[in-house]
Amino acid sequence: MFRMTDWTSDLQTVAFFAxxxxxxxxxxxxxxxxxxxxxxxxxxGPPGLPLLGNLLxxxxxxxxxxxxxxxxxxxxxxVIKVWFGPRLFVFLTNPVDIEVLLTSTEHIEKSVEYxxxxxxxxxxxxxxxxxxxxxxxxxxxxTFHLNILRSFLGKFNENAKKxxxxxxxxxxxxxxxxxxxxxYTAETLIDxxxxxxxxxxxxxxxxxxxxxxxxxxxxHLRHTKLHFRSDLLFNSTKHGFEHKxxxxxxxxxxxxxxxxxxxxxxxxxPSPFIEKFDDIRKEDKSLTHYEKSTGISYxxxxxxKDDLDNEVIGRKKKCAFLDTLLEKEANRxxxxxxxxxxxxxxLMFEGHDTTAGVSxxxxxxxxxxxxxxxxxxxxxxxxxxDSDRDVTFEDTYEMKYLERCVMETLRIYSxxxxxxxxxxxELTLVTNNITLPxxxxxxxxxxxxxxxxxxxxxxxxxxxxxxxxxxxxARSFYSFIPFSAGPRSCVGRKYAILKLKVVLSTILRNYQxxxxxxxxxxxxxxxxxxxxxxxxxxxxIPRKNA
Numbered sequence: 001m002f003r004m005t006d007w008t009s010d011l012q013t014v015a016f017f018a019x020x021x022x023x024x025x026x027x028x029x030x031x032x033x034x035x036x037x038x039x040x041x042x043x044x045g046p047p048g049l050p051l052l053g054n055l056l057x058x059x060x061x062x063x064x065x066x067x068x069x070x071x072x073x074x075x076x077x078x079v080i081k082v083w084f085g086p087r088l089f090v091f092l093t094n095p096v097d098i099e100v101l102l103t104s105t106e107h108i109e110k111s112v113e114y115x116x117x118x119x120x121x122x123x124x125x126x127x128x129x130x131x132x133x134x135x136x137x138x139x140x141x142x143t144f145h146l147n148i149l150r151s152f153l154g155k156f157n158e159n160a161k162k163x164x165x166x167x168x169x170x171x172x173x174x175x176x177x178x179x180x181x182x183x184y185t186a187e188t189l190i191d192x193x194x195x196x197x198x199x200x201x202x203x204x205x206x207x208x209x210x211x212x213x214x215x216x217x218x219x220h221l222r223h224t225k226l227h228f229r230s231d232l233l234f235n236s237t238k239h240g241f242e243h244k245x246x247x248x249x250x251x252x253x254x255x256x257x258x259x260x261x262x263x264x265x266x267x268x269x270p271s272p273f274i275e276k277f278d279d280i281r282k283e284d285k286s287l288t289h290y291e292k293s294t295g296i297s298y299x300x301x302x303x304x305k306d307d308l309d310n311e312v313i314g315r316k317k318k319c320a321f322l323d324t325l326l327e328k329e330a331n332r333x334x335x336x337x338x339x340x341x342x343x344x345x346x347l348m349f350e351g352h353d354t355t356a357g358v359s360x361x362x363x364x365x366x367x368x369x370x371x372x373x374x375x376x377x378x379x380x381x382x383x384x385x386d387s388d389r390d391v392t393f394e395d396t397y398e399m400k401y402l403e404r405c406v407m408e409t410l411r412i413y414s415x416x417x418x419x420x421x422x423x424x425x426e427l428t429l430v431t432n433n434i435t436l437p438x439x440x441x442x443x444x445x446x447x448x449x450x451x452x453x454x455x456x457x458x459x460x461x462x463x464x465x466x467x468x469x470x471x472x473x474a475r476s477f478y479s480f481i482p483f484s485a486g487p488r489s490c491v492g493r494k495y496a497i498l499k500l501k502v503v504l505s506t507i508l509r510n511y512q513x514x515x516x517x518x519x520x521x522x523x524x525x526x527x528x529x530x531x532x533x534x535x536x537x538x539x540x541i542p543r544k545n546a
Contacts, residue, residue: 029086039426039437040088045081046072053083055226062217062224063533066417066526073448078431080445085226091443093452095478096430098444102478102486107427108133111420111441116222116229117528120215120247122338124346125491135334140343141491143193143321149498150393151320152192156499157390159188160506167511167540174516176535178360182209184503185359186352193321193347193495196260201253208253211246212353218243220527254344258337261322265330321347347492353529354415355496360536362409362504364522365462367515367538372464373508376402377543380509388509396501402508404464406500410482412462417447417526419484446481447526455479462519511540 030037048054057072058065069091073080078094092098101107109129121127125137163184170180183205190198218239222228234240319327325343328335335343366373379401420443427436436442451459455475456466465471472480483490490496507513515538523533 033086036088036437036439039435040081040083042432043079043081043090043434043436044076045083046075048083051085053085053087055084058082058084062220062527063523063525065224066524070448073445079429079434087441088437088439089441089443090436091445091448092429093445093448094431095449095455095476098449098481099476099478099485100429101421101427101442101444102481102484102488104427105487106425107421107423107442108488109422109424111422113223113420113441116219119243120219120250121346121349122342124342126346126350136339136343137491139324139328139334140321143319143324144491144495146494148320149495152495152498153391153393153502155188155191156502157506159184159191160391160503163503164506164510167507171540171542174537174539177363177538178356178531178536179206179209181356181359181363181536182206182352185355185499186348188499189348189351190257193351194257194261194344195320195322196257201256201260203253207249208348209352209356211249212349214242215246215250216353216528218246250345250348251341254341254348257322257344258326258341261326265326350490351492351496355499357415357529357531358406358409358413358496359500359504361413361532362406362500363507363513363538364515364517364532364536365405365409365519366508367513368517368519369462370514372405372462373513376405376508380505384509391502391505393498395505396498399501399505401464402501402505403497404467406497406504407467407480408462408464411450411456411466411480412460413524413530414446414450414482415529416482416484417445417530419444419446444481444484447530449479449481452479510543512543514539514541 046054046057049056058068060068069082072082073091073093078092078097080091080093082089082091092101110127114127118127123132125133125140128136163180166180166183186205186208187198187203190196190201190203221239222234228234228237228239235244322340322344325335325340329337329340366376379399383395383398420441423436423438423440423442426438427440427442428434429436450456453459456463478485483493483496517534517537521534525531525533
């Protein structure tokens with residue numbers, strides 16, 4: 001016969017083990033991680049609870065968590081420790097410490113959070129590590145040399161003029177410009193870096209851009225919700241089914257691009273940019289003349305020189321990105337067909353989502369800073385006069401004020417707000433000689449770094465004069481890193497800046513930009529890239545009527 005005392009005894013046993021097992025685990029974890037805890041105790045940060053750490057302080061939507069992290073960063077200075085359960089996260093905001101991390105050839109492994117992107121991006125440059133990353137990056141970096149980029153100018157101009165034409169449908173209305181900028185950046189990537197025909201591919205920009213936007217949201221959901229970090233749990237939810245659908249859509253596109261390019265190669269049809277590149281390579285005019293005259297590395301006003309600057313194209317014919325990778329694959333050199341597809345997916349994401357965001361933010365900033373917009377237009381009028389001719393490569397070097405505006409956009413609204421590394425060895429920082437323990441997840445807090453008052457006075461204000469040469473020379477290069485820096489810096493940054501200069505100058509030559517949304521009212525969303533939850537709303541007025 002069942003007795004109440006039996007039931008009570010069982011309940012007490014369960015309660016006992018429920019209390020004792022976590023306690024024993026906690027004691028074991030502290031003993032096993034004695035070195036980690038000793039070093040972590042010397043790092044400033046908010047106090048946490050046993051086992052949970054600071055988890056309870058960072059609950060809510062991904063946007064709310066981002067806002068809380070930014071708020072917390074203002075309570076500390078250079079280095080901030082946060083415990084998410086048993087995992088130690090350390091946020092760096094001082095350029096001297098960031099330099100130590102980013103220049104290291106040892107600490108180049110991305111954090112485990114990037115693994116959530118693997119079903120989508122595979123082992124592309126963003127995620128891969130080790131020898132595979134090193135050899136792939138070396139090949140891909142060569143395909144973004146300035147001489148190759150110059151051969152893309154025709155398509156940059158052609159698509160920019162089409163974009164201006166598309167804007168005619170929105171003239172006089174306030175609208176979200178991001179979908180148009182997504183269309184321009186994605187289609188231009190296909191036309192140039194991929195060397196494919198978007199029309200023959202049947203490329204639908206809204207569908208592709210919508211898929212990448214949704215994938216960013218889903219990946220970041222896994223970053224911020226503990227129960228979704230499990231593949232088993234996530235894949236069994238509606239979010240998991242959505243993720244699978246959008247990944248399939250993106251992969252179908254990259255497979256279609258490969259099939260198209262392979263058929264071209266079988267028909268012995270050269271890339272449309274090879275002849276243009278050969279003509280440019282034979283020109284006597286040296287690119288370094290422009291770099292020396294401006295005193296900067298193209299597209300990086302802070303002046304870093306690295307492999308993209310030093311890579312010299314010799315007599316051997318060089319091709320654009322996809323032609324190079326397919327040639328390597330055909331010759332069984334370095335790349336498998338899976339590798340090629342992973343790199344296409346990675347470049348299409350990184351090259352279109354970030355650039356679309358920056359260009360959209362730039363247009364909104366022009367709309368809220370009409371005095372700055374007027375200065376940009378004045379500069380463009382000196383370069384082009386009343387002509388509606390295409391932008392030349394030499395023109396882009398004369399767009400000094402516009403470039404400063406682009407750099408300031410990248411500063412205050414960096415498209416990638418954070419980057420993360422996983423430490424395999426201890427790392428000693430400059431700040432207070434702090435040593436970060438093995439297994440620490442180190443976050444380079446770009447969003448906060450770019451808003452340090454000691455580097456950028458009145459940092460919340462849009463001020464292109466932050467990038468006059470006197471000021472950039474006085475700052476560490478690592479105080480401005482929208483493209484990261486060091487061995488894992490973005491290989492496509494020169495491509496991005498050149499394309500931005502062409503399209504943004506073309507828009508400004510044709511339209512005056514206004515908005516009813518003041519900068520102070522903007523609502524930011526940081527998932528994988530920085531966006532506005534309220535949309536990138538602008539109003540265009542044709543300059544001929546302005």
